[in-house]
Amino acid sequence: MTVEKVDATLADFGAHFERLFASPDAASDGKVKLLLFLADREPGSSLTWCPDCNVAEPVIYERLEALRGRDAVLLRAYVGDKPTWRDPAHPWRVDPRFALTGVPTLIRWEGGAAAARLGDEEAHLKDKVDALLGAGSN
Template identity: 60%
Template sequence: MPLTTTDTTISDFEEVFKRFKSENSQNQLKFLLFLADKDPSTSLSWCPDCNVAEPVIYEKLKASEKDVVLLRAYVGDRPTWRNPSHPWRIDPRFKLRGVPTLIRWENEAAIGRLEDHEARLGNKIDALLPSNLSVLLQQ
């Protein structure tokens, strides 16, 4: 099924996130993916885990039986992310501890998440998809 992505940064996140949440469709899954910024000269992230996880995440989400809407939120450069007061670290909706972080969003809440090294594991990503989510929530 189709994978639709939208990108955002700290500066425009609330506006973009509001639109993301307002999109309603019965046959649609919503995910947030928090990533480290990319270096424009190399197109690679400063975060090695992000570079490994991204292709796996996209492959798995594209293979979903439902349409997937993915909001990619870029946390900033390394010094910005390392700040303990980073807005997404202290935001009670997300409580980020690391990047990449993949969050399944439904009914105004995170109903599943993978952080750091877990976000690159295909079987863990599969567990966030609807047919497998009940197994993940029981763990």
């Protein structure tokens, strides 16, 4: 199993999302499609400004590596700095496809929509991540 990880910002998210999730080729490639919304990394650090993201991220990557027999694509979408993220009009807060309320948020995408989701209060729990990864069709 391989996991293709792609990083996106607010500025380039649309193009990545279209190519990896919404195009006809992506729809038929058989890969597990995952969106991971995270806080931006602190300058000069591998950590984000969000403590929950820093706890959940390694758990999610560990569980992804345990996913057997399926290829996956993980689009890591960085929400911006704290002031950008806290704006109630943040594009991913108001977009009905995502309707984010917190970070990290992990979404399994199937059939053009969110099939399963873990919010900031669950994204660090191995059993919850495993359940999300096993959700849907195989």
